[in-house]
Structures are given as structure tokens and as C-alpha cells.
Amino acid sequence: MELLRLENLTKTFGGLTAVKDVNFTVNEGSISGLIGPNGAGKTTIFNLITGIYKVTRGAIYFQNVPIHDKEPHVIAGMGITRTFQNIRLFKNLTVYQNVLTACHHNADYGIFDAALRLKKFRRQERELKEFAGRLLELMELSGWKDKVANSLPYGLQRRLEIARALALKPKLLLLDEPAAGMNPDETRQLMNLIRRIRDEFGCTILVIEHHMDLIMGICDNIIVLNFGKKLAEGPPEKIQQDPLVIEAYLGEGGMPGA
């Protein structure tokens, strides 16, 4: 079952074409990888999918609904969310508040329900708080609940960002270099975590990574970008053998970790 489809997706910045005629689909329940050398346009594709950048040309379909002209918060409401390459937490809020803030879509009480503390508000708020607590437990962040996000070690900040994304109960989760700055041990934990997220939350995952161990280890399907264009697509075994891919990475000093 196809969940996301990119059709001839193109994005230009002034004279620079960052993404050019990219086509691929992401199947429901899969873990897909988006790889490519620095500046290949990976993050730009995430920004296009989440509506942060306006699409120059082409289309994006989510569950067969066009989303490329929608605003970021609407797209998020439809079930697509992400993490950022350069972590963007609510830095001065606690771990718990970070997650709780992201839970807001799981409630629908209005401002007056809140101002008058009506029953609807109290019930839904209790549910939100329970859910946020459970999520922290699941992500093994309970011990850090009241710590300010900024004070967390780097690896945990990345995990918190994922937890915050999961608070939306997303259908499609986009992870932008979740293993950046992690040691091999942490990377292995992260691989397990990503699998667990797919299984327990039933969400589809599209991940950008430079750690090839991680990509080759968990992805069902890999899309390779180079200079904004799709270079290759396929399962890990096929990508590892692909001469075009090897060449693109050789230009960067060999395929990292492969």
C-alpha cells in the first residue's frame, strides 16, 4: 500500500536547483532510507513534504491526497511529522512539556472549556497527561521528565525530538539524520528504537542518514539522491552493489561504513 508519492518534485532557490524531478513512493509500514552526499537535497525534500518550503514544480501525494499546497500545520494534522537535522526542541521547556505540547491534536477542547475548567477540559487534559507520561516511559525518558530540554545530553535530545514527534501519533515519521553525533553503541540502540517505533506505533518511517550501517540495517527500501536528482532506488543489497551509487560516494571518499 502506497502512503506517500512524490511526482517530478522540483525545488529551486534562485538559480540553484536543489531538487530536480524526483519521483519515488513510500509504502505503508515500511522503513525507507533517503541517502546521498552532502547538499544532495535530502533535507530540502523533507522541507517540501512537511510544507516548510513551497514546491516549485511537481506534486506530493499523501494517501492519494495532494499536500504540496498545504500549510505545515495542516500537513502535520494529516499525520506527517518530522525531526530536524539541527535539533529544534522547545529548548527552555522541560522534557515533559515538550511532549505534552505536541499532544495538543489528541484533544479538541476550546479556549472557553479551558478558561472555565469544564469537564471536557479536565477529562481530555488528564488523558493528554497520561499519554505524555506513557510516551516518555516508552522512549525511556521518564527519568529526565522535569529536566529542561536544553540541559539534556545530545543523544537524549535527539530521542526527545522523536518522542515529541510521536506525540502526534503520526502515520508518517520523517527522521533527518537521527544518528548524527552518536557513537556506534548509541547508533545500534537507535536502530532498535526505530524498528520498535514502526512496530508499536504502526507508523511508516522515512529516514535520512549518513551512517550506512543504520541505513543498510533497517531499511526496506533506499532512495539515493545526488545533486538533487534520484540516482538509484531499491533494497539495501541492490544499492550496495550499484555502480552509480558507489561512484557518487567515491567522489566523497568512499561509501561511509559500507
Place this chain on the structure above:
Amino acid sequence: MNWFYIEGVLILAGINIIAVLGLSLLTGFTGLFSFGHAGFMAIGAYSAVYFGERMGLPFAVSVVAGGLVAGLVSLFIGRLTLKLKGDYFCIATLGFGEAIRLVLDNVQVFGGARGWPGIPLKVDLVTVTIFNIVGILFLMFLINSRHGRSMIAVREEELAAKVIGIDTYRYKVISLFISAVYAGIAGGLLGYYLTFLQPKLFGLQKSTEYTIMVIFGGIGSISGSVLAAFILTVLPEMLRSFAVWRFVIYGAAVIFIMIARPQGLMGGKEITLKGIAGILGIPGRNRKTARSGEV
């Protein structure tokens, strides 16, 4: 010092608290900087007095209605500028605040620059206190709800707020609206307390003074805003001879706070009953003062 004088200062403090609460929501919790709050106050004041004295509405109704008029006007500005990236909102509020004053200077039905005298005194300490309590509770409940958290998210990291599904534009507009209503209500109360209105009561200085109170109290703290509004109303009254240097010190202090202690007086924390109990050594379940956004 007689009671009459003290009561007057307390009433002024209460009125300032209402305006500062509103600005605290906008600046402290949503992260938007406004120079136009004196303008919203002016609109609230003139509308309230108009409703009350020309149309004969009851006092409380006219004050609240005055606040709503200020809120409606703020929607107009918000819709124009809050979608734009950059300081457009800020500059628009600056222009707006001045424009309102100039308009009032020239509208003769409201007395023009000479002002509107002879408004009956309808505000006493009890009235102000009631407005304060309602204002504080509403804000507290709002901040500790998903709506308040969304506003804080806008302040903290707008892009992240968007990708977790927060309609940042909408929340900015709502925050501006509520904050303008507060300012408008404060204006109405001021009119009915001073018993006269004059456009020059609502100059840029007033807007910045309220912003200073929010900053002193600490970005994102309701109790800090209340405390700062109170202290900064009462203190200058006591140090009148010092008046020329007051704003010099305020200016320096604002820079210092931004550099050294942006959390201000309260450090982003709230005074809670539990917290007070903790300080007094009364045993309780939770001795910490809760951070904003959590009670």
C-alpha cells in the same frame, strides 16, 4: 500618607496589572513584541466611556465591551501583519499606537486633545480586585491548557511548532486578541478611575512601560508580571523626587536583564500555593515551585 492616597496607588497598580497580564501573554508567552498596547488601552477606554456615558450601558458591561472593541481592532492589525516574516507586526503596532493618539487628538466628539472630562468615578479597590482575580485566573487556566502550550511553542521555536501541527498564525492572532482585550479593559477602568481621558495618557511611553514590567517580572511568568506591575507602580510613587532618573535606570536594567537574567524576577517560575508552603516549611507532596506551563 493617608488611606485615600494608598487606595489610589493600589487601584492604579491593579489597573496596570491587568494591562501587563495581557501583554505578558503576548510578549512573555507568545514571544511577540508590541509597541501598541497603549493604543489598545486608549480604544478600550474611549469605547467603554462612550458605551457607559453616551449609550447608558451599565459600568461592567461597558468596560468589557470596550475591551472587546480593542480586541476587534487588534484582529485587523494581526491579520495584516502576523503572517509576514520579519518585524512588520512590531512596526505596525508602533505606527498604530501613534495613529490612535493622533486620531483621538482630532476627533472632537471625544474632546480632542483637551480630553474628555467629567466621567463619573465608578472604580474602587473592590472592582479592580475582582477584575484582577478574573484576569489572573483566566490567564492561568489558558496557559495551562493545550492552547497556552501552543502559544509557548510559538515563542520557543516556531518551525518546530508548525511541524507538530500548531497553527502558529492562528495562535498569534488569538494571543494578540486576548492581550488587546486585557489592555482595553484596563483602559476602561483607568477612565472610570481618573474621571477624565486624554489622548496623551496613552503615549508610546505607556506601552514601553508595560513591556518593562513584563520583562522585570520575567518572560513567561504570570506571577512575575503581577509582582512587577505592582512593584513598578508603587515604587515610583514613593520615589517621586527620583523621577527623572527612573527611566534611565529602567533602560539600563532592561538591557542587563536581557543579557544576564532573561527569566527576570521569577526566573520563568510561578508562585504557587505549594511553593509558598514549601518555603514556609509546611510539608506537602511537592515542594518545588512549578515551572510555567504546569501547575
Place this chain on the structure above:
Amino acid sequence: MNQILQQLINGFSIGSVYALMAVGYSLVYSIMNFSNFAHGGVIMLGAYFGFFFITLFKMPFWVAFIGAGICSMLVAVLVERMAYKPLRARNAPFLYFMISAMGASMFIENFVIATIGPTFRTYPQIFPAEPFSLGGIYVGRLDMMMFLISAVSLIALVYFIECTKLGKAIQATAFNPRASALMGINTDSVILTVFGLGGFLAGIAGVLFGMKYTVYPQIGFITIKSFIAAVFGGLGSLPGAVIGSFILGIVETMVSGYIMSQYRDLISFSLLILILVFKPMGLMGKSVEDKA
């Protein structure tokens, strides 16, 4: 007909001084992405520097004029060092910069009130009062000088930005701060330069306004005109700021001349609203996307 031409010339003259202010403000905005509200304080100090240099120290006009520009430049740089640099070092949110700017502005204005006093002071007559005639149109000498001085300064600024290495570094930083920092451009010196330039232009604008009107502590409020002009042109765009300033200057003199001078400021604010309604990004502004 002649009268319209005359008003037009007056408008150009006022507009050109607005441009001096607006360009400095926009330069800083284009690099730092926040509105430097302390700009008005620097303008006011410029007016006072010039006034005291001439009346107290009996300096010749041009020495006092340049001196006021240089002193204002130092003040602007000092404000940057004291109020903004520590925030930059911490990567503080824009809100903090704006608040700090407000603090600086308040400090400067009230410091002047507390020390020099709130009185209005009048510059001595520098240029002869009687206007000279240009083919039947009478132009005030001061207005003429204001226009010439501003035009020369703006041209010098354009030369600096287009033709010097530092100027190119400013352009690059405005376009993409991160990339230009990576390319080895020293962001800190770019910022200092921008504040220095803006401060100098603000200072001489202050002297010109001081001569045209009077000097008083709140005269810095006139920068609101430069903000409006900058919005007309599109925030952060230098050509936009200049064009916006001229439009504003001309509209204002026309309104003062033909309708009522009381409505002058009101018309400027209404224009601001109109621009926001119909052309929100200004005449030369480009819409920007978030960077993620």
C-alpha cells in the same frame, strides 16, 4: 504649478534625510534580522552633538557636522557592543534583541533628559534664510543643502557597498549569513561596520533634522518614519528603503501643504496600513521562506 514643484522639491529634501535614517536601519536589519529601535536615540544624540559642537565649542559647521557623525557612529557601535553582542554570543531569540534595543533607546533618551534637560534648543542660523530662486521656484537653502548632503552620503554608501571588500562582505552576509561565515567572512566585523555606517548616517541626519526643526530629547521618534519607509520598500532592502523614504517625504509635504499639517503623521501611518494591506512585502521586498 510652481507651487506643486516647490512642494515636490521640499518633499525630496525631507525624503532624502529620511533615506539617510532608513538606510542605516535597513542595513542593520538586513544583517541582524531585527529592528534596531535604538536608532532613534543615535539620531537624537547626533543632533545634540552637532548643536553643542557649534554653539559651545564654536566649531565651523562642517567640522561639527562630520564630528557629530563620528560621535554618533561611536555611540551606535557602543550600543552594539553593550546591548546586542552578549545576546549574539548566546544565540538569544530575536525577541531579546528587540527588548534590549528598546532598553537602549529608553536609556539614551532619558539620560539626555536627566542630564541636558527636556528643553527645546534651536540651532544658530547656518545657511542664509532667504531662499534662492530656480527659474521662478523658490527653494530654501537649508532644504537644498539637506538634499545635497544626503545625496552625496547615499552615493558614497552605495560606492562603499558595491565596490569595497567590506561592502561585498556585508552583501554576502545579508544574503546568507551561515554560508558567508563559512567562506571566511568575519561576521563580527561586518556587524560592527554596519552599525558604524548606520550610526554615522543617523548622526548627520540628526544634525540636519536639528537644523530644520529644533533639538529636543524626543526628536529620535522621527525614526518611526524610517521604519515606515523601510516597510514601504520591503524590510531589509536598501534601494527599497531609499525609494520608500522619497515617497514618504513627498506625500508628507503634499499633505502638509495642501490638506493640513496636523494630518501629516496620520497620513504616513495610514499609508503604512495601506501598504500592508495591498503589498505586504513592500515595493522591493522578496518573500522569504523559513530555513530548516
